[in-house]
Amino acid sequence: MATHPHLSTSAITTTTTTASAAAAANPKLSLIRPQICFRRHVICPITPFLTSHPIRNVSVDVHNHRRLLLLPPRAFAADVSGHLIQDAGATVLVVAGAYALVSGFDNLTRRQIIEQSLSRKLVHILSGLLYMGCWPIFSTSTDARYFAALVPLLNCARLLVHGLSLVTNEDLIKSVTREGKAEELLRGPLYYVLILILSTIFFWRESPIGVVSLSMMCGGDGIADIMGRRFGIHKIPYNKHKSWAGSISMFIVGFLISTGMLYYFSIFGYFELNWVLTIERVAIVALVATLIESLPTKGGLDDNISVPLVSMLTAYLSFGFQP
Ligand SMILES: Nc1ccn([C@@H]2O[C@H](COP(=O)(O)OP(=O)(O)OP(=O)(O)O)[C@@H](O)[C@H]2O)c(=O)n1
């Protein structure tokens, strides 16, 4: 337990007390309790984010594991298969949602209700944010994140198959590419789904770092394009392709969406936040992400890689090293 620099003495005491109480109630628990407590705090990068109740989720685990241990084998198996059914169902629903979103925007583009560039950016903004918004429908099982990651993984396969022209699908190309070329699927859109996979597996809904980084990539970067193209008369001095309107919009909207998403996940109890510190930290991440997005990158790193990766690093540093 002492191996984690952010685990306070009071947290240790509370953990020990909660664990001892649970172990006293059922001696079998003393065998598993330390692993549960340590694991959460050693691997979880969100601990410094938490307020004075870092142990809340551990108490929930104590309750949940006691419940599972007390279950007869049949009921235990039913509980596990309940999670499997919930996760499989959620995966099917989200895959269908992704398909409907892309087809819907293709329809709007084909009927010339919106331009292709706007369709692409709206898919960019909505798919990642709606995907994150669906995370609470997955079970509390430790495998739930892998089921959720199947959705961007399937989309990754779809982009590869169409991008390499193994199968032709004009609908997909129209709604998510800039110039309508199949090979474009292998750049921005592919990087985008790869980042979704990475963030789901490494951060999932338990870490504000992943939530903020995806919000900046989807909401922040997406809105910079929409606003910049429409109102971007005044260009940034060091990059004539980007404008103040685009970057200021990215900072404000990215900050608001990140904070809103953190609030959304905190309602479900995935983490508890000290809001004053969180707002400061999200503002720092939004600022750094906006600066990175505004840099000239002709032929360099795609924004769908640079914005989320730099956001992850900044979020990790700003949340991780300040008590
Ligand atoms: N800070 C920003 C970002 C974007 N834009 C506007 O949005 C357009 C597209 O920007 P960007 O998304 O960076 O372009 P691409 O790299 O071509 O597209 P993508 O990253 O979506 O692949 C720019 O030409 C510019 O008109 C802007 O004005 N200010």
Ligand SMILES: C/C(=C\CO)CCC[C@H](C)CCC[C@H](C)CCCC(C)C
């Ligand atoms: C146009 C895009 C990036 C270019 O900057 C985004 C491409 C999006 C993918 C083709 C579709 C991704 C779907 C998501 C993984 C899941 C969305 C689910 C939701 C319920 C709509």
